[in-house]
Amino acid sequence: MCDLHVPVRPGGDVAFADAALKRLIERDAVDHEFIEQHTNHWENIVEHLGSVTYDELLADAGLTMAQLDAFVDEYAAASSAILLWSMGITQHKHAGEGVRGIVNLALSRGNVGRDGAGLMPLRGHSGVQGGAEMGAYATALPGGLEPNAANAALLATKWGFDVPAHTGLTAAEMPEAAMAGELDVLWMSGGNFLESLPDPRAVELSLEKVPLRVHQDIVLSSQMLIPGDDVIVLPVNTRYEQEGGGTETTTERRVVFSPEIPRIVGEAKSEWRLFAEIVSRVKPELADAFKWADNQHLRQEIARVVPAYAGIETLAATGDQVQWGGPHLCQGGEFPTADGRGRFSVLARPTIDLPDGMFTVSTRRGKQFNTMVQSEHDPFTGTGRDAIFIDSAEAAALGFLDGDLVTLRSETGEFTGHLHVTRLARRSLQVYWPEGNVLIPSGPEHREGASRVPDYNAVVTLAPADRSTLTVS
Structure with a gap:
């Protein structure tokens, strides 16, 4: 399935990225023009890598020099490269440093903002990307905005009601809050904490302590069967049954339309309609803000509230799509930073201390x-x-x-x-x-x-x- 497999040990990603970049520098296999015109802090990383040895980097990466050179040979010979990473990088305690190490490698050879090159994180499945970009995320508002007073006020002017200006609990933090008695209601839109989170026994015990759990989903899952004071299951439609059709966002940032499959399955509703009905009953004064006739009207609101998604309101037929950000992010080496330049990072390499045996x-x-x-x-x-x-x-x-x-x-x-x-x-x-x-x-x-x-x-x-x-x- 690949031409070269480099078996980096878990936790060794930062050391591998540093070792590869150190080797590229020694070979003079970096894009000096791109670095000079479009990046900052190159001198810092050159100085840092000059102070570390291959012995320590390769020991942490779990590799030999021959394995490192095999990778550097391939990367240096490529006129362009796409650097992809997935949950092996992101689901790690030192994920931020791991991603920055990949960014360093891309910047060093100008593999950003042009054809055949780029940085591409892979998500778990198609619902995750678009959901996160619409604000279904504890640490971001719609459009990826940071939860702060200014951004919350901006959204409030568009929606007509107050928006919280703080982060919420992540999925991993919710069971801990439940165990501490800090959750009165846990409303879960899809997902399965019992199967997806670490330490499932602790998750099970914590979910039992929540006074009211609401599970809305398209299928029955094991977490719904955990006993509790009050457990409510609400059936919802799949994305293909959404009134007015639905969209998914791919890892290439393409927002792709699927027409509605017109059928009724029991009491299942479109998820957005279920949320709207709950809001209209709990806070009737906000009902008008949630009165979408169908998903087409909701897409029109998305285009208004999240400018990056402009064009989503025009999608109407199978395969219709828009690509937010255009074909390339950072086109021509222009980065979304204050000075328009990309930034190299001196990485904090994690300590790998694995006891004998x-x-x-x-x-x-x-x-x-x-x-x-x-x-x-x-x-x-x-x-x-x-x-x-x-x-x-x-x-x-x-x-x-x-x-x-x-x-x-x-x-x-x-x-x-x-x-x-x-x-x-x-x-x-x-x-x-x-x-x-x-x-x-x-x-x-x-x-x-x-x-x-x-x-x-x-x-x-x-x-x-x-x-x-x-x-x-």
Whole structure:
């Protein structure tokens, strides 16, 4: 599936980015013209990288010099490159530094704002991108605006009612608030905290403590079955059944229209209509602000409130689309900063201190839609969903064979499954998500500081399973 795989160890992304950029500088394989005309702080990063050694960078990245050079050879030879990253970078305690390391590599060769080049974060699925850009996010207002007094006032003038000027609780913070007795109502639009968040047992106990839980969704999920004082389930339509059609936003920033499938499924409503009806009953004085005849009228409001989405109101037929920001962000090296220049960052490399005899375990996806697993046997890898992926050399050194039944133990829980021998970074393991979430610790110390996104990695021991304690099903 790829020409080159560089097995960076979990937590080693910053060290790898620094090592690669250090190598590019030594080879004089950087775009000096782009750097001079369109960026700041290049001298700072050159000085910083001159003060660190390959020995320390490669040790943290879990790589050899040959593996590093293989990557640098490919990158330096490419006239243009698109740098993509996904949840292996973002669902990590040091995600911000990891992303900035990728940005450094892109800026160093001018791979921004032109054909065949760019920076591209990949999201979990198509509903996440557009939802976040419409403000369905604890740390942002519609259009990605920072929650502050000025932006809240701006939206209030457009909507005609007060808008909160502070951030909310993230998904990972809500169970902690519930456990502390700080939530009276938890209204969940889709999703499944029980399957998606770290430490599912703690999540289950916390959801039981919420006096009123409302679950609106298109399918039944396991979290709905957790007992509570009052649990209400509200069925809603899929995006393809929205009155007046619906849109999705792709990772290429394309807002794509799908026409309405005209059918009625039980008592299901369009999600936006359900919200509107609740508002009109709880605060009748705001009812007029939520009286959209259909989704076309709602798209007209989006175009007015979120200028980047201008054009969404014109979409009417299958495949109609607009691309917010145009074909390129930062076109021609013009960045959305005060001086129009991109910024190199001197990175704070995380300390990797893995005790002897222990491993880092990361979660991975198989053939599934979010937490909904379609098969107990994953067709992507040919393994069962209880697979524990391990490097072949590591398994041999420990005396394990492919298929051996073993148990992983972390500070949070344990997971028993069958080893699958493959090629991984040393002293690292992988398990499927969401099954492996029993190993992932929760709490503020296990989240990225700015985004508050959970770190889906854990430190574990590996041992043969005690078959006498296993339940046969």
